[in-house]
Amino acid sequence: xxxxxxxxxxxxxxxxxxxxxxxxxxxxxxxxxxxxxxxxxxxxxxxxxxxxxxxxxxxxxxxxxxxxxxxxxxxxxxxxxxxxxxxxxxxxxxxxxxxxxxxxxxxxxxxxxxxxxxxxxxxxxxxxxxxxxxxxxxxxxxxxxxxxxxxxxxxxxxxxxxxxxxxxxxxxxxxxxxxxxxxxxxxxxxxxxxxxxxxxxxxxxxxxxxxxxxx
Amino acid sequence: xxxxxxxxxxxxxxxxxxxxxxxxxxxxxxxxxxxxxxxxxxxxxxxxxxxxxxxxxxxxxxxxxxxxxxxxxxxxxxxxxxxxxxxxxxxxxxxxxxxxxxxxxxxxxxxxxxxxxxxxxxxxxxxxxxxxxxxxxxxxxxxxxxxxxxxxxxxxxxxxxxxxxxxxxxxxxxxxxxxxxxxxxxxxxxxxxxxxxxxxxxxxxxxxxxxxxxxxxxxxxxxxxxxxxxxxxxxxxxxxxxxxxxxxxxxxxxxxxxxxxxxxxxxxxxxxxxxxxxxxxxxxxxxxxxxxxxxxxxxxxxxxxxxxxxxxxxxxxxxxxxxxxxxxxxxxxxxxxxxxxxxxxxxxxxxxxxxxxxxxxxxxxxxxxxxxxxxxxxxxxxxxxxxxxxxxxxxxxxxxxxxxxxxxxxxxxxxxxxxxxxxxxxxxxxxxxxxxxxxxxxxxxxxxxxxxxxxxxxxxxxxxxxxxxxxxxxxxxxxxxxxxxxxxxxxxxxxxxxxxxxxxxxxxxxxxxxxxxxxxxxxxxxxxxxxxxxxxxxxxxxxxxxxxxxxxxxxxxxxxxxxxxxxxxxxxxxxxxxxxxxxxxxxxxxxxxxxxxxxxxxxxxxxxxxxxxxxxxxxxxxxxxxxxxxxx
Numbered sequence: 141x142x143x144x145x146x147x148x149x150x151x152x153x154x155x156x157x158x159x160x161x162x163x164x165x166x167x168x169x170x171x172x173x174x175x176x177x178x179x180x181x182x183x184x185x186x187x188x189x190x191x192x193x194x195x196x197x198x199x200x201x202x203x204x205x206x207x208x209x210x211x212x213x214x215x216x217x218x219x220x221x222x223x224x225x226x227x228x229x230x231x232x233x234x235x236x237x238x239x240x241x242x243x244x245x246x247x248x249x250x251x252x253x254x255x256x257x258x259x260x261x262x263x264x265x266x267x268x269x270x271x272x273x274x275x276x277x278x279x280x281x282x283x284x285x286x287x288x289x290x291x292x293x294x295x296x297x298x299x300x301x302x303x304x305x306x307x308x309x310x311x312x313x314x315x316x317x318x319x320x321x322x323x324x325x326x327x328x329x330x331x332x333x334x335x336x337x338x339x340x341x342x343x344x345x346x347x348x349x350x351x352x353x354x355x
Numbered sequence: 356x357x358x359x360x361x362x363x364x365x366x367x368x369x370x371x372x373x374x375x376x377x378x379x380x381x382x383x384x385x386x387x388x389x390x391x392x393x394x395x396x397x398x399x400x401x402x403x404x405x406x407x408x409x410x411x412x413x414x415x416x417x418x419x420x421x422x423x424x425x426x427x428x429x430x431x432x433x434x435x436x437x438x439x440x441x442x443x444x445x446x447x448x449x450x451x452x453x454x455x456x457x458x459x460x461x462x463x464x465x466x467x468x469x470x471x472x473x474x475x476x477x478x479x480x481x482x483x484x485x486x487x488x489x490x491x492x493x494x495x496x497x498x499x500x501x502x503x504x505x506x507x508x509x510x511x512x513x514x515x516x517x518x519x520x521x522x523x524x525x526x527x528x529x530x531x532x533x534x535x536x537x538x539x540x541x542x543x544x545x546x547x548x549x550x551x552x553x554x555x556x557x558x559x560x561x562x563x564x565x566x567x568x569x570x571x572x573x574x575x576x577x578x579x580x581x582x583x584x585x586x587x588x589x590x591x592x593x594x595x596x597x598x599x600x601x602x603x604x605x606x607x608x609x610x611x612x613x614x615x616x617x618x619x620x621x622x623x624x625x626x627x628x629x630x631x632x633x634x635x636x637x638x639x640x641x642x643x644x645x646x647x648x649x650x651x652x653x654x655x656x657x658x659x660x661x662x663x664x665x666x667x668x669x670x671x672x673x674x675x676x677x678x679x680x681x682x683x684x685x686x687x688x689x690x691x692x693x694x695x696x697x698x699x700x701x702x703x704x705x706x707x708x709x710x711x712x713x714x715x716x717x718x719x720x721x722x723x724x725x726x727x728x729x730x731x732x733x734x735x736x737x738x739x740x741x742x743x744x745x746x747x748x749x750x751x752x753x754x755x756x757x758x759x760x761x762x763x764x765x766x767x768x769x770x771x772x773x774x775x776x777x778x779x780x781x782x783x784x785x786x787x788x789x790x791x792x793x794x795x796x797x798x799x800x801x802x803x804x805x806x807x808x809x810x811x812x813x814x815x816x817x818x819x820x821x822x823x824x825x826x827x828x829x830x831x832x833x834x835x836x837x838x839x840x841x842x843x844x845x846x847x848x849x850x851x852x853x854x855x856x857x858x859x860x861x862x863x864x865x866x867x868x869x870x871x872x873x874x875x876x877x878x879x880x881x882x883x884x885x886x887x888x889x890x891x892x893x894x895x896x897x898x899x900x901x902x903x904x905x906x907x908x909x910x911x912x913x914x915x916x917x918x919x920x921x922x923x924x925x926x927x928x929x930x931x932x933x934x935x936x937x938x939x940x941x942x943x944x945x946x947x948x949x950x951x952x953x954x955x956x957x958x959x960x961x962x963x964x965x966x967x968x969x970x971x972x973x974x975x976x977x978x979x980x981x982x983x984x985x986x987x
Contacts, residue, residue, distance in 0.1 A: 194394050195801055198362035220367045233370055257369040265372055272373045338376055347375050349383040
């Protein structure tokens with residue numbers, strides 16, 4: 141019995157090594173970020189004061205520390221698409237929002253992107269979209285990048301669709317896209333090609349106006 | 356979906372711009388939101404404490420009171436705020452739920468009050484955050500257990516039996532609750548006494564008495580006074596057998612009774628005697644017979660019927676079965692380990708006591724329980740070392756489950772205390788309720804006497820005004836009931852007088868025969884008897900057993916009425932003539948006198964009063980018993 145007791149006490153010692161790790165985690169979570177101020181934000185974005193206030197209150201409530209990291213972002217976005225898996229697309233979206241590339245979205249990033257998407261000109265919107273598709277930010281959308289994006293979007297649909305999803309549906313979709321966008325048939329789409337092609341498409345132009353009244 | 360996510364919906368919709376160039380078909384039109392987008396501050400006034408919050412905050416949970424349009428019912432136009440007449444302290448927590456998305460349970464609040472508030476605001480308790488969920492669940496379970504105990508206590512077997520119980524039911528009741536009747540109490544004490552006598556006899560008969568003349572050896576008293584002890588034993592066993600048979604006869608479910616612990620103990624206590632009678636005085640068999648005599652000591656367990664503490668101990672041990680099992684298991688493990696070790700440590704020593712491992716068990720047990728008889732002692736150094744480790748660990752192993760058992764015992768004991776307290780308080784509570792009911796009836800009757808209905812002139816107006824509007828409306832309601840049923844409320848005294856001054860024939864079976872046996876009608880209502888006859892002839896009342904009892908109940912106290920009340924009767928003969936028949940009918944049903952003894956409240960037919968009353972009535976003073984049939 142004494143040996144057993146001794147064994148238990150030995151194990152207890154090992155536990156002592158963990159608290160350091162816990163302390164590290166605590167330190168990280170205390171990091172807080174504050175936006176610069178209402179005036180500069182109002183100047184930089186197309187929102188007025190009241191809208192910025194509403195936006196910030198919502199943002200701060202969900203993320204009291206002032207920043208959103210990728211995990212939280214994925215979780216939040218996934219909640220809107222319960223049928224399928226939205227994590228891949230959320231990853232691309234996160235990168236598109238995180239303009240400073242530091243792994244977290246601050247309120248300024250959030251509000252800037254929203255400003256472009258909701259109140260920006262069509263060119264700005266198309267530019268943002270191009271940025272989203274261009275995963276490696278080299279200025280060209282390759283077929284592989286596009287396939288990744290399209291696959292991520294189809295993942296959000298989930299398994300149960302009508303008509304049933306065929307395995308080559310993303311590929312066909314990408315081919316159609318490139319058919320429309322890639323003017324000089326060089327296998328990549330540049331920003332100018334993209335903007336030009338979209339401006340010629342009535343449907344796209346019309347739908348760009350749809351989301352203006354979201355806020 | 357979590358409500359907090361609603362904040363992110365605009366962003367998700369904005370991000371949908373990213374799909375546009377890829378879209379194969381045109382996008383659908385977005386829904387038009389007619390409401391104003393501007394976020395406004397709402398004022399919520401909860402019993403004077405003003406809260407302010409954004410409308411958006413409340414809109415986060417649209418399936419609650421505050422998040423839906425239900426709150427518009429509480430909107431006060433004059434003060435432009437939402438007014439709730441509820442607990443402001445609790446509202447703080449409710450509002451925090453909207454703000455943070457987590458519902459916390461305040462530990463100092465009563466669990467039922469909290470539940471009620473949640474139900475009012477339409478919040479499901481499942482949303483309580485993990486931090487407070489355990490506490491909430493524990494308190495809720497505790498509360499439910501307490502309520503279950505209370506209802507059990509209310510249905511306690513202390514209420515008096517209905518009169519139509521058989522002698523068997525009465526007997527069972529007497530056995531289970533000795534304090535309900537004197538006979539039962541006497542029986543209870545007698546059996547207790549005999550249990551004690553039996554146990555003492557068992558003990559004393561083994562004590563050595565002085566040997567009879569001519570013998571040197573000491574004899575145990577049992578063998579010296581064989582006859583005396585035999586007679587005592589026989590008497591005790593007869594009493595126990597009689598008791599057991601009576602219980603078996605009275606038990607509502609014989610199978611269940613025979614399987615209960617107490618009955619098994621009873622059987623085990625009396626069996627050895629009968630077996631001993633039956634068995635011959637054989638040398639071979641008498642060995643087994645002696646063993647049977649040991650079972651006589653189980654009679655001491657019969658005391659658990661008499662002692663609540665013993666029963667509690669039994670319950671505790673039963674409820675701690677798992678802890679006791681664990682204790683036993685760990686002890687067994689330790690005993691085996693140490694016995695083995697000690698055996699092998701002491702193997703080399705010459706003439707050692709540790710002859711085998713089972714032999715070492717005895718040493719281990721004695722050491723672990725710190726008894727230390729000293730009949731087996733290790734000699735080698737290794738043996739001594741392991742022996743000391745053994746005794747140290749023994750203390751620990753035994754000390755571990757004991758607090759659990761103690762706390763269980765304490766909990767059950769307190770529960771029992773509470774149950775007893777509940778029962779005592781219940782009686783007081785019932786008495787108070789009866790008094791309150793009587794008070795309202797009296798108030799109504801007084802109201803009628805003061806002519807509240809007629810609405811006479813200004814002299815009555817003053818005393819009428821002193822009553823609250825609630826009372827006025829209540830009395831109006833009772834008056835409506837009177838008019839509906841065509842009967843009137845009356846009180847004990849008036850009713851009894853009227854019964855005394857008149858008598859109606861009474862036979863159990865036929866209503867027609869009753870009408871034919873009309874007795875002398877009263878001075879106050881000559882018309883009454885006639886009307887009753889007509890009514891009886893019309894109504895085809897088949898008098899069943901139940902209504903016979905009701906008829907019985909209408910028999911009243913033969914109290915003598917004072918001159919005052921009679922004068923009041925005479926003063927209002929006019930009223931009486933109109934209302935008289937109704938009066939005594941309803942009187943029977945509504946304000947039947949509640950004798951101060953052990954009757955329950957008025958809702959039950961007060962039939963327990965009957966036996967006493969019927970017994971008390973002297974048939975010579977009346978030719979017929981009075982009866983009023985309710986032809987409702």
